Amino acid sequence: MSLAQLKDEAAHLPSAEQRELTAFLIARQTAEDEELQRTLAEKIDNKDPSRWVDLDDLERRFKE
Numbered sequence: 001m002s003l004a005q006l007k008d009e010a011a012h013l014p015s016a017e018q019r020e021l022t023a024f025l026i027a028r029q030t031a032e033d034e035e036l037q038r039t040l041a042e043k044i045d046n047k048d049p050s051r052w053v054d055l056d057d058l059e060r061r062f063k064e
Helices: 003-011 015-032 034-045 055-063
Strands: none
Touching (some): 015 034
């Protein structure tokens, strides 16, 4: 199957399955990229409240 066919198939998946596919692909990419793993771990482990994002603000950003 070609990449174009894969993209077309993915575009026709229900939203929940598109999110699952996206998560799967990101997880695979993250597992193969040690620098990205380190960066994400640093962000997750950061205890400085000034670096945190308010959940309502985050939702608002993604709706725009």
